[in-house]
Every structure is written in C-alpha cells, then in structure tokens.
Amino acid sequence: MLDFATALANLLAAARRVREFEHLDLLAANGRVLAHDVISPLAVPGFDNSAMDGYALNIADFNSPPADFLLSQRIAAGEVGQALAVGEAARIFTGAPIPAGANAVAMQEVCTVNDGRVTVTMLLKNGANIRRAGEDIAAQSVVLTAGTRLGAAEIGLVASIGCPTLPVVPPLKVALLSTGDELVEPGKPLAAGQIYNSNRYALHTLLQTLGCAVTDFGIVADDRAATIELLTMAAEQNDVVITSGGVSVGEEDHVKAAVEYLGSLDLWKIAMKPGKPFAHGRIGEADFIGLPGNPVSSMVTFLMLVRPFLLARQGVTALDPVSLPLIAAFDWKKAGDRREFLRVRLNAAGQIELFPRQGSGVLTSMVWGDGLVDLAAGQTIIAGDTVNYLPLSALV
Numbered sequence: 001m002l003d004f005a006t007a008l009a010n011l012l013a014a015a016r017r018v019r020e021f022e023h024l025d026l027l028a029a030n031g032r033v034l035a036h037d038v039i040s041p042l043a044v045p046g047f048d049n050s051a052m053d054g055y056a057l058n059i060a061d062f063n064s065p066p067a068d069f070l071l072s073q074r075i076a077a078g079e080v081g082q083a084l085a086v087g088e089a090a091r092i093f094t095g096a097p098i099p100a101g102a103n104a105v106a107m108q109e110v111c112t113v114n115d116g117r118v119t120v121t122m123l124l125k126n127g128a129n130i131r132r133a134g135e136d137i138a139a140q141s142v143v144l145t146a147g148t149r150l151g152a153a154e155i156g157l158v159a160s161i162g163c164p165t166l167p168v169v170p171p172l173k174v175a176l177l178s179t180g181d182e183l184v185e186p187g188k189p190l191a192a193g194q195i196y197n198s199n200r201y202a203l204h205t206l207l208q209t210l211g212c213a214v215t216d217f218g219i220v221a222d223d224r225a226a227t228i229e230l231l232t233m234a235a236e237q238n239d240v241v242i243t244s245g246g247v248s249v250g251e252e253d254h255v256k257a258a259v260e261y262l263g264s265l266d267l268w269k270i271a272m273k274p275g276k277p278f279a280h281g282r283i284g285e286a287d288f289i290g291l292p293g294n295p296v297s298s299m300v301t302f303l304m305l306v307r308p309f310l311l312a313r314q315g316v317t318a319l320d321p322v323s324l325p326l327i328a329a330f331d332w333k334k335a336g337d338r339r340e341f342l343r344v345r346l347n348a349a350g351q352i353e354l355f356p357r358q359g360s361g362v363l364t365s366m367v368w369g370d371g372l373v374d375l376a377a378g379q380t381i382i383a384g385d386t387v388n389y390l391p392l393s394a395l396v
C-alpha cells in the first residue's frame with residue numbers, strides 16, 4: 001500500500017495538462033479554468049471619482065470649519081464637470097469624476113446648503129472621499145493568472161476591465177461507469193440482495209460541479225468481456241474514465257484486470273481510510289481512475305484525489321484543500337494504520353463533532369457532516385486536541 005501523500009503526488013505528476021483553449025462569453029465561463037493570464041488594458045477606476053454624495057472642494061480654501069463655498073455646478077455620475085475656481089464647490093454624486101481644482105469631497109451629512117452656497121462643518125484631509133484612478137487595478141497589470149477557477153468575483157472583475165470574453169480550458173470529457181451486478185437504478189424495484197446505484201449519482205454530481213462533460217455509461221455487468229468492451233469504448237471517447245467498484249480483491253472485481261489487459265495501472269491501493277482500493281492507470285490516451293465501491297469511500301477518494309487530479313489536468317495550481325486547525329469535541333482512541341478522513345461537523349461553539357457511524361457504507365455521514373478531519377496514520381484524539389478540519393464546502 002502506498003501512503004496517501006505519495007499517491008497524491010504521483011497522481012498529480014501524472015496529470016497531463018490540457019493545452020487547448022476556447023474563448024467564451026463571460027456568462028458562459030462560470031466554473032471554467034482560465035487558460036491564459038488576463039492583463040488589464042485600462043486602470044480601474046479610470047478617473048478620480050467621488051466615494052460619496054456630497055460636495056467637491058479644495059481644502060486650501062478653508063482654514064477651520066465651518067467654511068463656506070459658492071456652489072458652482074452639479075456633477076452626476078457619468079458627467080464631467082468644469083474646473084473649480086477659488087472658493088467654489090461642486091455638488092457631486094457617488095462615482096462622478098472629481099473636477100479639476102478639487103482635492104476632497106465633503107459628504108452631504110456634514111454640509112448645509114443655503115441660497116446657492118454650501119457650508120462645510122468638518123475639516124477634511126487632502127483626498128478625503130476620493131477614489132483614486134487605478135486604486136483597484138493599474139493599467140497593464142495582470143488581474144488573473146492562468147489556472148484560476150472562474151466564479152462570480154473573477155467574472156465581475158473581467159467585466160470591469162471591459163473584456164467581453166475569456167480564454168478557458170475546454171471541459172474535460174469524463175466517462176463514468178458503475179460496476180456491480182447488485183446495482184439497480186433508482187425508480188426501479190429492488191429484488192432480494194440488490195441495492196440502488198448511489199455512486200453514479202454522487203459522482204456524476206461531483207463531476208458536474210467541477211465543470212466536466214460527463215458521459216454516463218450506467219451499470220457495467222460483473223463480467224470480464226463486458227467490462228473490457230465498455231472500458232475500450234469509454235477510453236476512446238473521453239479524457240478520463242472513472243469507474244466505481246470492482247477494484248478490490250474479489251473474483252467479481254473485473255475492472256483491475258481489464259485495465260491491465262487494455263493498458264496499464266500505475267497506482268493501486270492507498271493507505272487511506274475510507275478508500276483503500278483506489279486505482280490509477282492509462283487506457284490508450286485516456287486516464288483510468290478506479291474508485292472503491294463503498295459510497296463514502298468513492299466520495300472521499302474523489303474529493304481527496306480525483307478532484308485535484310482533474311483540476312491539475314486543467315492547469316489549476318491551487319489544489320490543496322483548505323485545512324483549519326480546530327478543537328475536537330470528541331475522542332478517537334483507535335489509532336489506524338492508514339491516513340483517515342473522518343466525517344465531522346462544526347458545532348455552535350466552533351468545535352468539531354464526530355458522526356457516530358464512520359463506516360464506509362454510511363452515506364448519511366456525508367450529509368450530516370460539513371467537513372473531514374484529516375488524521376495521520378497512528379494518530380489518536382482526546383477532546384480538546386487541535387485537529388485538521390477540511391471543510392467540504394471548499395472541496396468543490
């Protein structure tokens with residue numbers, strides 16, 4: 001068994017980066033990975049402007065408040081005013097350009113207006129309530145680097161520099177196969193000994209969340225010829241083939257043998273819990289990833305290994321999960337011989353609680369939990385100890 005850190009490092013080293021890119025409209029780019037750096041052609045803000053509704057003036061015109069100014073003009077956002085003469089102030093609104101000659105804005109709450117004149121009751125510093133040109137973005141600066149995952153903030157930022165499209169990595173084509181003769185699709189009746197295929201739905205949803213183009217091959221029979229046939233087809237048409245189940249040691253586990261027959265396996269069995277029977281290899285040009293059949297194992301191995309692998313293939317560099325040192329509100333006395341990922345959640349006191357049933361078939365633990373505790377092999381916990389908490393919300 002390979003230790004988890006080595007397995008992850010090997011997997012990431014084997015992640016061949018996609019070189020193609022396509023240009024997408026901003027609104028179609030959510031969830032995609034940026035293919036090239038984005039350089040701003042302009043400064044943002046493009047001009048000094050008012051941060052407040054109020055009065056633009058020159059602080060050289062008053063020694064001590066209250067000070068009185070002639071109201072010479074009105075400048076709304078989108079308009080350009082005239083230069084101020086000595087002793088003049090301009091009515092100005094948030095976002096409007098600061099007129100020449102002004103060096104501060106008095107917010108209207110500290111001003112009174114009477115008869116075409118404004119009285120300012122507060123002393124102002126040079127630059128007060130002025131947003132400077134370029135204070136958000138300098139012209140010609142890199143605003144986003146290649147490999148960034150695009151979300152609302154990134155897309156809004158690119159709109160703010162006037163770019164209508166972005167160069168993004170095309171979605172990875174991922175084939176998903178569920179193995180197991182016991183599996184039945186939801187909506188159909190169960191016979192004795194059968195179970196519903198839950199991995200297909202959990203894994204498909206995770207792949208969608210990562211922006212992959214998923215082709216779902218459904219359930220593969222526990223049969224060597226059928227497994228070889230479907231794996232061949234899936235590998236020809238996709239960048240990555242992911243299976244669940246059938247990679248362990250039983251006679252009914254045909255996936256491993258089929259992959260070794262069609263291509264090669266470079267990784268099998270990892271010292272992690274849940275998820276020991278994890279496999280990686282190649283079938284032709286496609287990556288093969290074999291996930292364990294137990295539902296929690298397949299989800300946890302996906303989050304901890306497949307997610308960074310798929311992101312690395314798209315050129316993403318920020319791959320480490322968020323890990324927060326937090327206080328455990330539980331004991332964990334059985335030191336394991338594998339790195340372990342416990343299903344836990346944060347309580348109102350900001351401490352970590354353990355889901356009582358940690359079996360790799362107990363999918364309710366993933367719903368109850370909002371995170372995983374990352375436990376080293378051999379580690380035990382006594383309530384009050386600091387543990388590494390990985391929020392699930394940061395693993396999508």
Ligand SMILES: Nc1nc2c(c(=O)[nH]1)N[C@H]1C(S)=C(S)[C@@H](COP(=O)(O)OP(=O)(O)OC[C@H]3O[C@@H](n4cnc5c(N)ncnc54)[C@H](O)[C@@H]3O)O[C@H]1N2
Nearest residue numbers: 178180197198199200245246247248253277292293294297
């Ligand atoms: N002698 C040994 N037996 C097992 C070992 C071992 O080391 N030696 N490892 C155990 C561990 S740990 C796991 S995890 C499983 C993994 O085996 P496979 O990945 O080959 O998965 P299966 O045997 O096909 O299934 C395991 C379990 O999960 C259920 N399953 C499978 N697919 C689905 C699905 N799509 N949706 C819901 N549930 C699914 C399946 O019915 C089994 O209960 O092997 C252990 N055995």
Ligand code: MOO
Nearest residue numbers: 274275276297360
């Ligand atoms: O290693 Mo298995 O995935 O725990 O049930």
